[in-house]
Amino acid sequence: MIDNERLSELKSTAKKVRINIIKMLAEAGSGHPGGSLSIVEILTALYFQVMKVDPSNPNWPDRDRFVLSKGHAAPALYAVLAEKGFFSKEELMTLRKKGSILQGHPDMKKTPGVEISTGSLGQGLSVAVGMALGYKLDNKQNYVYVLLGDGEIEEGQIWEAAMAAVHYNLDNLIAVLDYNGLQIDGPISQVMSPEPIKVKWQAFGWNVIEIDGHDFEEIITAINEAQKVKGRPTILIAKTVKGKGVSFMENEVDWHGKAPSAQEAEQALRELNKGEE
Numbered sequence: 268m269i270d271n272e273r274l275s276e277l278k279s280t281a282k283k284v285r286i287n288i289i290k291m292l293a294e295a296g297s298g299h300p301g302g303s304l305s306i307v308e309i310l311t312a313l314y315f316q317v318m319k320v321d322p323s324n325p326n327w328p329d330r331d332r333f334v335l336s337k338g339h340a341a342p343a344l345y346a347v348l349a350e351k352g353f354f355s356k357e358e359l360m361t362l363r364k365k366g367s368i369l370q371g372h373p374d375m376k377k378t379p380g381v382e383i384s385t386g387s388l389g390q391g392l393s394v395a396v397g398m399a400l401g402y403k404l405d406n407k408q409n410y411v412y413v414l415l416g417d418g419e420i421e422e423g424q425i426w427e428a429a430m431a432a433v434h435y436n437l438d439n440l441i442a443v444l445d446y447n448g449l450q451i452d453g454p455i456s457q458v459m460s461p462e463p464i465k466v467k468w469q470a471f472g473w474n475v476i477e478i479d480g481h482d483f484e485e486i487i488t489a490i491n492e493a494q495k496v497k498g499r500p501t502i503l504i505a506k507t508v509k510g511k512g513v514s515f516m517e518n519e520v521d522w523h524g525k526a527p528s529a530q531e532a533e534q535a536l537r538e539l540n541k542g543e544e
Contacts, residue, residue, distance in 0.1 A: 269487060277483050280350060281311045285512045286539050287346040287359055293532035295363040301522040303343040305447045305507040306414060310347045312486040313412055322352035325379045331409050332382045332398050336391020337416035337445065338372040345369050353380035389422025392442065396432050399440040413442045418450025421459040432500040433472035440500040441493045447509040451523045465504060473502050480505030513538055
């Protein structure tokens with residue numbers, strides 16, 4: 268359990284992150300709002316409550332690691348990293364611009380705090396498995412967290428990595444599935460249904476916990492429980508809303524990869540700032 272003051276702080280941070288996502292994408296004129304907005308609480312919980320990281324020393328050997336396997340949701344990761352202090356918030360407005368440290372997908376060579384370059388869907392879990400296995404071999408007590416998209420788990424490589432993680436008893440690996448039900452071409456159930464998702468992960472030997480991906484208490488409690496599990500990895504199936512926080516973007520597949528216009532951004536920001544006037 269987290270106290271009310273801490274919960275309020277996390278909610279405030281999440282609001283700032285959402286506001287910056289909208290501002291970044293409007294300024295860039297391109298990007299992916301839907302799947303960025305759906306993972307805000309997850310990333311905020313990880314970076315501001317759970318993970319061991321040091322913004323002043325991004326390569327600290329004893330840090331936990333995070334892999335954004337669904338790399339197109341980079342705006343959410345950038346907004347969280349900036350809020351955490353890995354780089355100046357002023358950089359956010361350079362998203363996708365020439366010479367920027369913030370590319371359309373995460374680039375480990377350009378952006379402080381980014382552990383691995385991602386964007387080719389299906390590969391992030393394999394990388395996370397390698398990181399977790401490396402920590403095991405070095406006898407380090409660090410965790411590796413990886414965020415997957417529900418459309419992404421249609422990729423075969425995901426299931427090869429899932430099998431490997433169990434084979435190597437990677438109890439220091441915690442995956443989170445952004446289960447918003449939509450991908451670029453429509454509902455996951457229509458494109459290439461990965462259902463039944465819970466049963467499949469259980470069949471591969473994973474510990475599975477289902478949560479509300481927008482509820483900080485559920486997210487943090489589930490991670491705490493996952494850390495107690497020994498001998499196998501855990502996946503949190505996080506039910507989320509694509510475009511969360513902006514009424515006209517919520518559950519709308521058209522907002523998978525379309526930046527808001529100036530007018531749309533203004534409306535979105537009004538909604539996100541509601542109650543602070």
